[in-house]
Ligand SMILES: O=P(O)(O)OC[C@H]1O[C@H](OP(=O)(O)OP(=O)(O)O)[C@H](O)[C@@H]1O
């Protein structure tokens with residue numbers, strides 16, 4: 001447990017552009033703004049009514065898509081993806097968009113989320129002659145479309161989406177149209193925006209997070225609804241509800257950690273939710289102190305809320321090296337031990353002799369917290385209190401977040417007091433589940449998935465092995 005420096009893994013980001021003379025570049029810019037959702041691989045597919053081009057690579061968006069590469073992606077339509085794998089290896093083979101040639105023509109897909117009823121569908125499709133190019137779950141959706149007996153493409157898509165269970169915010173493209181859809185529970189965000197063109201039809205865009213719209217100067221129009229399938233052609237935008245009556249369970253962890261504070265997801269600004277989480281945390285578990293210090297980046301907004309509510313000053317007592325990725329994963333043990341130090345460094349003159357409240361969004365394995373508490377104390381802090389802006393993470397995610405298995409989740413196997421002792425903090429407190437839900441309630445009175453804090457999953461299909469607690473004595 002002590003030396004395992006793996007932290008949370010990000011998710012995927014998706015984008016789609018319809019009706020722009022340089023769709024590839026627009027997709028590139030949007031993916032740049034969605035880089036925080038996945039840094040393993042990225043890809044852009046474009047269509048010009050005749051062909052469907054597709055370029056993918058391992059690594060970061062800006063490294064893969066140089067001017068020369070973008071020039072090879074002609075067309076007024078594009079879809080794009082940044083990946084962090086949840087099903088299938090992290091390999092070029094599984095990078096997205098995935099393009100499949102079928103009797104219904106060429107189809108490309110980009111998917112954020114994770115399907116939970118794969119096994120039986122894949123076997124059935126293979127028996128029916130499907131030839132899978134990848135080992136990722138996302139290809140199942142296109143193979144289902146390709147093998148559907150429905151008469152039209154839209155019916156085939158609706159048919160396919162009704163058969164898969166789990167989390168999916170997807171964008172798809174054929175030679176002449178774009179589709180966007182969300183699973184019936186609306187686990188992952190997906191918004192629709194518009195770039196108004198005074199001289200011609202507007203450009204329609206879809207993106208996982210609205211921060212991508214700002215870079216394109218697109219105006220947010222609405223969210224794609226859970227269970228909705230939107231189609232964009234040269235004739236305009238049409239939509240159908242392929243599924244109804246399933247209760248919404250959007251991922252609350254998007255508000256806690258994943259999404260950027262400058263995005264509006266599930267009808268609510270992430271900044272506002274995190275600010276409220278911090279304020280509520282201060283109300284629930286205040287402690288006398290001299291300074292609030294966030295664990296950057298994800299702890300910053302909640303720390304500002306905590307400071308505003310408690311009246312205790314806020315300052316950046318930890319500085320983050322921005323050239324280290326969001327999650328520092330290094331295969332070599334020697335370098336992993338060094339990981340948190342490479343990423344964060346204390347500002348000694350702010351911390352010396354002070355009672356510090358550190359604010360972070362989550363403790364997964366406890367590695368980061370333990371090292372940071374030590375670091376702050378070594379920099380001269382008199383007391384170190386840790387406050388976490390969500391409840392203890394006790395169960396893994398099956399819906400597109402790569403949290404470790406239950407036996408590696410520190411809160412699944414230890415009490416708060418045991419964790420406090422392990423991370424060597426003077427006090428430790430988490431936000432309550434009620435407090436978190438209140439902080440994320442917007443005008444739409446959202447309903448969320450909170451399974452990683454409760455172990456109660458909104459879908460039937462989860463991997464039972466993964467949710468069993470650690471065997472006694474295995475710690
Ligand atoms: O308990 P652990 O397993 O150590 O993981 C928890 C840490 O991981 C995440 O940060 P991360 O480094 O992923 O990224 P950030 O810079 O976006 O906050 C999270 O915000 C915690 O700080």
Ligand SMILES: NC(=O)CC[C@H](N)C(=O)O
Pocket residue numbers: 010011012083084085086087088094111112113114115136137138400401
């Ligand atoms: N994090 C995600 O959304 C991943 C998408 C898909 N399940 C994959 O593994 O490629």
Ligand code: SF4
Pocket residue numbers: 187250251252253254396397398399400401449450451452453
């Ligand atoms: S289990 Fe947690 S991370 Fe996964 S969808 Fe539910 S709330 Fe989000």
Ligand SMILES: [Mg+2]
Pocket residue numbers: 295296297298299360361
């Ligand atoms: Mg963090």
